[in-house]
Amino acid sequence: xxxxxxxxxxxxxxxxxxxxxxxxxxEHRLVRQVCxxxxxxFFTPQIACPRCLSTAWTWTPSTGxxxxxxxTVVHRAPYPGFTSPYHVVMVDLEEDWTMLSNLxxxxxxxxxxxxxxxxxxxxxxxxxxxxxxxxxxxxxxx
Amino acid sequence: MSFRGRLADVxxxxxxxxxxARRLGTTSLHASLEAAKAALADAGLTKDDVDGIAARWPxxxxxxxxxxxxxxxxxxxIHVDWIGDSYPQGVPAVLDAAxxxxxxLCETVLITGGQAGVMEAEAGKVAKYTRPANEFVEPYGSFxxxxxxxxxxxxxHRFPEARGAMAEVAATIRNTGSANPxxxxxxxxxxxxxxxxxxxxxxxxxxxxxxxxxxxxAAALVLxxxxxxxACRAAPVVVLGGGMEWMRQQYVDPPRYEEVRTVxxxxxxxxxxxxxxxxEDVDAFQLYDVNSYEVLRQFEAVGLCGEGEAGELVRxxxxxxxxxxxxxxxxxxxxxxxIGWGAPTLKIIEGxxxxxxxxxxxxxxxxxxxxAAGAGAGAQYHNVVLLGPDR
Numbered sequence: 001x002x003x004x005x006x007x008x009x010x011x012x013x014x015x016x017x018x019x020x021x022x023x024x025x026x027e028h029r030l031v032r033q034v035c036x037x038x039x040x041x042f043f044t045p046q047i048a049c050p051r052c053l054s055t056a057w058t059w060t061p062s063t064g065x066x067x068x069x070x071x072t073v074v075h076r077a078p079y080p081g082f083t084s085p086y087h088v089v090m091v092d093l094e095e096d097w098t099m100l101s102n103l104x105x106x107x108x109x110x111x112x113x114x115x116x117x118x119x120x121x122x123x124x125x126x127x128x129x130x131x132x133x134x135x136x137x138x139x140x141x142x
Numbered sequence: 143m144s145f146r147g148r149l150a151d152v153x154x155x156x157x158x159x160x161x162x163a164r165r166l167g168t169t170s171l172h173a174s175l176e177a178a179k180a181a182l183a184d185a186g187l188t189k190d191d192v193d194g195i196a197a198r199w200p201x202x203x204x205x206x207x208x209x210x211x212x213x214x215x216x217x218x219x220i221h222v223d224w225i226g227d228s229y230p231q232g233v234p235a236v237l238d239a240a241x242x243x244x245x246x247l248c249e250t251v252l253i254t255g256g257q258a259g260v261m262e263a264e265a266g267k268v269a270k271y272t273r274p275a276n277e278f279v280e281p282y283g284s285f286x287x288x289x290x291x292x293x294x295x296x297x298x299h300r301f302p303e304a305r306g307a308m309a310e311v312a313a314t315i316r317n318t319g320s321a322n323p324x325x326x327x328x329x330x331x332x333x334x335x336x337x338x339x340x341x342x343x344x345x346x347x348x349x350x351x352x353x354x355x356x357x358x359x360a361a362a363l364v365l366x367x368x369x370x371x372x373a374c375r376a377a378p379v380v381v382l383g384g385g386m387e388w389m390r391q392q393y394v395d396p397p398r399y400e401e402v403r404t405v406x407x408x409x410x411x412x413x414x415x416x417x418x419x420x421x422e423d424v425d426a427f428q429l430y431d432v433n434s435y436e437v438l439r440q441f442e443a444v445g446l447c448g449e450g451e452a453g454e455l456v457r458x459x460x461x462x463x464x465x466x467x468x469x470x471x472x473x474x475x476x477x478x479x480x481i482g483w484g485a486p487t488l489k490i491i492e493g494x495x496x497x498x499x500x501x502x503x504x505x506x507x508x509x510x511x512x513x514a515a516g517a518g519a520g521a522q523y524h525n526v527v528l529l530g531p532d533r
Contacts, residue, residue: 009281009283012277012281013277014277015277069398070295070296071292074283074288074344074345075342076343076345078267078273078283078285079285082283086283088282088345090398098396098398099278099396100279101282113295130281
C-alpha cells in the first residue's frame with residue numbers, strides 16, 4: 001500500500017482519556033466523544049465538552065463515512081515510517097466532526113476536496129490499529 | 143478606562159545577533175549569550191542595567207523548576223525584578239516586556255534566544271520543533287508544513303490563480319535574502335517564480351523554495367522606557383502597538399481554512415487602534431514568511447485587501463525592498479534565517495534596523511512604521527507588533 005512503512009511508523013501513546021478511542025480502533029470501530037448534555041460531538045479528545053463544559057459524555061460510534069475537507073500529498077517524509085509520496089487528509093465525518101488521517105488505496109495523484117471517503121484500518125501491531133481512509137465504494141452501503 | 147498609548151512608553155534600544163548559519167559550532171546557550179552581549183553593547187548598556195529577562199533556558203544545566211529565565215539571572219550574575227518565559231520570542235516577548243515596563247514592574251528587559259549545535263542530530267529529518275508529538279498527528283506523518291499545506295490547499299481550491307503569486311512571493315523574498323551578506327542563503331539565486339514552481343516538491347502545494355529554512359543562530363533585544371532610551375547609544379525605536387491571538391494549541395487539531403484564514407486580524411486591529419494607524423501607514427512588513435502562502439494570508443489578515451485578493455495586491459504593488467509593500471527586507475525566514483522559537487526576534491531586529499536607517503543596501507527609503515509578525519494559520523496563532531521612531 002502506498003505510503004505505508006508499518007515497522008517504523010510512530011506509535012500513538014494513549015492516555016487514560018484517549019485509550020477508548022484506540023481500543024475501539026483495534027476492533028475496527030471509529031468513535032468520538034458526544035456530549036450527554038448538549039449533544040455536541042468533539043474530537044480530538046477533551047475531558048469536557050468544549051461547547052457546554054459538561055464532563056458527562058459518551059464514546060459514540062461513527063459510520064466512518066465522510067468527505068475530504070482538505071488534502072495534501074507529502075513528497076518528502078519528515079521522519080522514518082512513511083514511504084513517499086503519501087496522502088494527508090482532513091476528513092469531515094457524516095456526524096459533523098473532523099479528523100486528520102491518511103488516505104490509502106489510491107494512486108499518487110492528489111485527491112479532490114469533497115471526495116467521498118470511508119474509514120479503513122492500518123494494523124501497526126497487535127496493540128495498535130490506525131484509522132485511515134480510502135475512497136468510498138460507490139453504493140457499498142457500508 | 144483606556145490603555146491606549148501605554149506600550150508607546152517603551153522602546154527597543156538594543157539589538158544583537160550571532161552569525162546565522164546551517165551549523166554553528168557552539169551551543170544554544172553560548173549563542174544566546176553572544177547575542178545578548180551584542181544587544182547590550184548596541185544599546186550602550188551593561189548587564190547591571192538589566193532588571194527583567196525573557197529568555198527561557200536552553201540548557202545545559204538549570205533545573206526542572208520554572209521560570210527558566212531565572213537561570214539567566216544566575217549566569218549574568220544579576221538580581222532581576224521581572225521574568226517572562228514568553229513563547230515564542232519576537233512579538234510576544236516584546237509585548238510582555240513592554241507591558242511589564244509600562245506597568246512599572248521593571249525598567250530594562252533583556253530578550254535572548256536561538257538554537258545552535260542541535261541541527262546535526264536532525265540530519266535527514268525535518269527539525270524536531272516541526273514534528274508535533276501528538277498521538278493524533280505524528281502517526282499520520284503530518285509535520286508543521288503539512289498543516290500549513292492543508293490550509294493553503296483550501297485557499298487554492300477557491301483561488302487557484304494564487305499559486306503563481308505564491309511563487310512570486312517566494313522568489314522575491316529569496317532574492318532579497320540572496321542580496322543580504324548576512325543571510326544564510328546569501329548568493330543563492332536569483333530565482334524566478336518558475337524556479338519556485340519547478341523546485342522539488344515537499345508537500346503540496348509547496349516546493350522546497352516555498353518553505354522556510356531551519357538553521358542555527360541566536361538573536362537578542364533590549365527594551366527600556368522611552369525616557370531612559372533617549373540617553374542610550376542608538377535612536378529609540380518605540381513599541382507603537384501590538385496584539386496577540388491564540389485559537390488553540392498548535393498542531394493538534396488540524397486547522398480549518400475558514401477559521402484560521404483571519405488569525406491575526408484581530409491582533410492587527412488592536413495594534414493599529416493603539417496608535418491610530420492603519421495598514422496603509424506601514425512602510426515595511428516583516429511578515430512571518432514560513433511559507434509563500436502565509437505571506438498572502440497575512441496581507442489579507444492585516445487588512446490590506448480582502449479574501450483572495452492578496453495575489454493581485456502583491457503583483458500590483460511589489461514586495462521587494464523597492465516595491466510598494468517592502469516585505470521581509472532581510473530575506474525573511476525563507477532566506478535570511480529561521481532559528482526555531484527565537485526566529486521571530488529576527489523580525490523585530492530587522493524592523494529596528496530599518497527604522498534606525500541602518501539597513502544599508504536594503505534600506506527602505508523613509509521607513510518609519512514597521513509591522514513585525516509571528517506565527518500563522520497552520521499554527522493557529524498569530525501576533526503583531528508595530529514599531530516606529532521616537533517623535
